[in-house]
Amino acid sequence: MxxxxxxxxxxxxxxxxxxxxxxxxxxxxxxxxxxxxxxxxxxxxxxxxxxxxxxxxxxxxxxxxxxxxxxxxxxxxxxxxxxxxxxxxxxxxxxxxxxxxxxxxxxxxxxxxxxxxxxxxxxxxxxxxxxxxxxxxxxxxxxxxxxxxxxxxxxxxxxxxxxxxxxxxxxxxxxxxxxxxxxxxTHTTLKEFYTGIKELELNMENYFYSEFKQQRKDLQEELSGSIRKNIDKWLEEMFFDIGESEKETWIEEIKEELERKLKSSIDFNSLYKNIKLRK
Structure with a gap:
């Protein structure tokens, strides 16, 4: 209302x-x-x-x-x-x-x-x-x-x-x-009005953080999927001038290493903490 x-x-x-x-x-x-x-x-x-x-x-x-x-x-x-x-x-x-x-x-x-x-x-x-x-x-x-x-x-x-x-x-x-x-x-005092304003700001802040937590997992999965789709293309472009057998060995090793790092490279926890520190 x-x-x-x-x-x-x-x-x-x-x-x-x-x-x-x-x-x-x-x-x-x-x-x-x-x-x-x-x-x-x-x-x-x-x-x-x-x-x-x-x-x-x-x-x-x-x-x-x-x-x-x-x-x-x-x-x-x-x-x-x-x-x-x-x-x-x-x-x-x-x-x-x-x-x-x-x-x-x-x-x-x-x-x-x-x-x-x-x-x-x-x-x-x-x-x-x-x-x-x-x-x-x-x-x-x-x-x-x-x-x-x-x-x-x-x-x-x-x-x-x-x-x-x-x-x-x-x-x-x-x-x-x-x-x-x-x-x-009795009518509400101005002090009470500003207390209400502070509560509203706190509620808005809490809502932002809860929404951020809810959505960051989906975003991480979406970004990870997008990166996986492009890895082969990126690696092919990087090793275009290397022989096929040697290139295949390099690509497989790099892909394994990238896959391990991918799970932690998008550090949403650090991003979340940085946002809180900026408040």
Whole structure:
């Protein structure tokens, strides 16, 4: 079943916000769960690469100073089930990714307006997703503004966001199924999301190795058979200028030696170990 995925996490201080920004915009030399060779594919489509500044700029519009321990920002992730991005041809995969990115941006702007201060598409992890940040500012009829994460991101609104995000994406991806909601459960944290990503990567790696083990025996037999079929031709070409009796003796001895070596020459165990070392 393919579905939509939406996660939120609270930030109550700028230390956490800057840490989130460093992760989202890859400020560190190494980033957990990310492939540095694909980081250049990431795209920031709302805000800048300075998340702390983006949040502060929005907070500066407040007419009422935040209370101590207020939620300054909500960090979030938008994505779809991994199958959406890996099924089909390369062209279909690219089209799915582009549609997801554009629809995600539109949904964020339509849903949170000026409060969404930053959004970046990550393509350097195991599954594409959008990281976004919302400053929970609420305005009253008099134009006064204050932080109010309690009302803007409570249990009722979180479930609304889940349903609304699904409805929006379903227009572009009709095969999506509604996400399952448990009224008694709290929403999954971003930490749990990344734990799930790591489990997915491990499952994919295990699948690759199990498939490799399964297929290597058949491949070895196929290659060995192909070599045996060509041995006579190769030897004839090598000894074309030698007398027939002498050539026959040489060929038989070499074929016996080749047959002994053939069983071990295609060393798939070493190949398998080399692949693991490269991971």
């Amino acid at each position: 393919t579905t939509t995925i939406l996660r939120f996490e609270k930030h109550k201080n700028f230390v956490n916000i800057r840490q989130a920004g460093a992760h989202q915009h890859r400020h560190h030399k190494e980033t957990n769960n990310a492939d540095n060779l694909r980081t250049h594919l990431n795209r920031t489509f709302i805000g800048s690469s300075n998340l702390g500044l983006d949040v502060k700029t929005r907070l500066d519009t407040l007419t009422k100073q935040p209370r101590k321990n207020s939620v300054l920002a909500m960090d979030g992730i938008l994505t779809l089930s991994p199958e959406v991005f890996i099924d089909g041809t390369k062209e279909e995969q690219y089209r799915a990714l582009r549609t997801f990115a554009l629809a995600s941006k539109a949904w964020l702007v339509n849903t949170f307006g000026d409060n969404v201060v930053n959004a970046v598409l990550h393509r350097d992890e195991s599954s594409p997703h959008v990281h976004f940040t919302v400053v929970p500012i609420q305005e009253n009829d008099l134009g006064q503004s204050k932080l109010n994460a309690r009302d803007l991101f409570n249990k009722k609104t979180l479930h609304y966001f889940q349903r609304n995000f699904f409805d929006y994406m379903h227009k572009y991806f009709p095969s999506l199924q509604p996400p399952k909601h448990n009224e008694k459960a």
